[in-house]
Amino acid sequence: MIVVTGANGQLGRNFCRQLNATGLDRDKLDISDQASVAKVLGGLRPSVVVNCAAYTAVDAAEDDPATCYAINSTGAQNLAQVAAQHNALLVHISTDYVFGSNDSGSKDVADHPHQEHDAVSPESEYAKSKLQGERFAAQCPNHLILRTCGLYGVGGNNFVETMLRLAGQRSELSIVDDQICNPTSTATIVKATERLIAANQNGLFHVVNSGEMSWYDFAAEIFRQSNLDIKLTPISSEQFGAKAPRPRYSALDTKHYENATGDSIASIPTALAEYLETRKP
Numbered sequence: 619m620i621v622v623t624g625a626n627g628q629l630g631r632n633f634c635r636q637l638n639a640t641g642l643d644r645d646k647l648d649i650s651d652q653a654s655v656a657k658v659l660g661g662l663r664p665s666v667v668v669n670c671a672a673y674t675a676v677d678a679a680e681d682d683p684a685t686c687y688a689i690n691s692t693g694a695q696n697l698a699q700v701a702a703q704h705n706a707l708l709v710h711i712s713t714d715y716v717f718g719s720n721d722s723g724s725k726d727v728a729d730h731p732h733q734e735h736d737a738v739s740p741e742s743e744y745a746k747s748k749l750q751g752e753r754f755a756a757q758c759p760n761h762l763i764l765r766t767c768g769l770y771g772v773g774g775n776n777f778v779e780t781m782l783r784l785a786g787q788r789s790e791l792s793i794v795d796d797q798i799c800n801p802t803s804t805a806t807i808v809k810a811t812e813r814l815i816a817a818n819q820n821g822l823f824h825v826v827n828s829g830e831m832s833w834y835d836f837a838a839e840i841f842r843q844s845n846l847d848i849k850l851t852p853i854s855s856e857q858f859g860a861k862a863p864r865p866r867y868s869a870l871d872t873k874h875y876e877n878a879t880g881d882s883i884a885s886i887p888t889a890l891a892e893y894l895e896t897r898k899p
């Protein structure tokens with residue numbers, strides 16, 4: 619049996635749909651509650667636990683780090699302990715935000731995508747909590763940790779949906795153009811997880827759609843594919859003024875995943891086109 623935590627989130631929903639898994643939303647299982655995790659998973663005895671539960675409000679986490687850590691770090695620890703006890707595979711999802719600044723502490727403007735073994739440097743509370751979560755998840759002997767970026771999926775509160783909503787309200791938008799990453803569809807992550815399990819893999823993998831771009835470029839692609847005529851103005855992160863710091867360059871290298879599975883991951887425009895197609899009425 620496959621169990622998905624955080625089953626009401628955008629990635630959790632996609633996993634449940636695609637894998638015919640048993641979904642546990644927050645009401646059925648609060649992953650920060652150690653006793654509940656032991657009781658619920660001990661009762662179900664799944665062979666695979668896919669952890670999609672997380673505190674994902676990056677800016678809000680700066681004001682409430684305790685809640686963020688309880689879910690993203692302690693929650694992962696609780697799941698890892700119980701999965702290990704029952705010899706289950708723990709699939710855990712992490713983020714490109716574990717990268718951020720370089721060795722000298724200044725903003726990372728690396729000119730090549732980050733590999734799994736590259737030094738991490740999380741800056742925000744969300745990013746630090748996710749890195750701790752990765753380390754706890756890795757304590758489960760049988761684990762897969764997928765780092766990804768800018769997820770969008772059906773039913774989600776994500777950048778693509780935000781852009782399409784704002785396009786209905788305004789004809790001009792200002793979008794940051796100094797954060798480079800690889801926005802990725804939830805469908806890509808579900809498929810990659812299936813491939814990794816089928817290939818009997820274990821460990822940490824970067825999984826993102828190919829072709830790095832700024833949020834400004836991604837917004838332009840969303841409007842181009844949606845035939846929407848929106849005037850876009852590029853702005854800096856400072857001008858946008860978000861509370862939490864974000865990486866300047868967090869593109870991820872997916873060669874390790876591709877070598878392990880033989881799969882080649884769809885490009886950002888292709889994955890976006892597939893997503894836009896699925897949300898058509």
Ligand SMILES: NC(=O)C1=CN([C@@H]2O[C@H](COP(=O)(O)OP(=O)(O)OC[C@H]3O[C@@H](n4cnc5c(N)ncnc54)[C@H](OP(=O)(O)O)[C@@H]3O)[C@@H](O)[C@H]2O)C=CC1
Pocket residue numbers: 623624625626627628629630643644647648649650669670671672673674689693711712713714748766767768769770774775
């Ligand atoms: N969104 C993104 O751009 C990215 C996400 N990720 C990672 O991918 C994973 C999935 O994210 P995504 O689906 O986008 O996130 P969502 O915010 O869409 O979903 C997260 C889900 O977790 C639930 N949840 C929160 N706290 C708990 C808890 N204590 N116990 C059980 N469930 C809880 C939430 O419920 P409720 O709504 O009730 O709070 C929500 O349904 C996360 O690990 C995230 O860090 C990685 C990179 C990018």
Ligand SMILES: Cc1cn([C@H]2C[C@H](O)[C@@H](COP(=O)(O)OP(=O)(O)O[C@H]3O[C@@H](C)C(=O)[C@@H](O)[C@H]3O)O2)c(=O)[nH]c1=O
Pocket residue numbers: 674675676712713714715766767768769776777780791792793794797833858860864
């Ligand atoms: C709505 C909006 C956002 N932006 C910027 C803000 C931000 O830098 C960038 C992306 O905004 P979001 O709020 O979607 O991004 P953010 O919450 O930072 O997204 C992240 O989610 C977490 C959970 C992750 O793990 C990351 O991988 C990452 O993609 O776009 C604009 O420049 N203009 C706008 O009008």
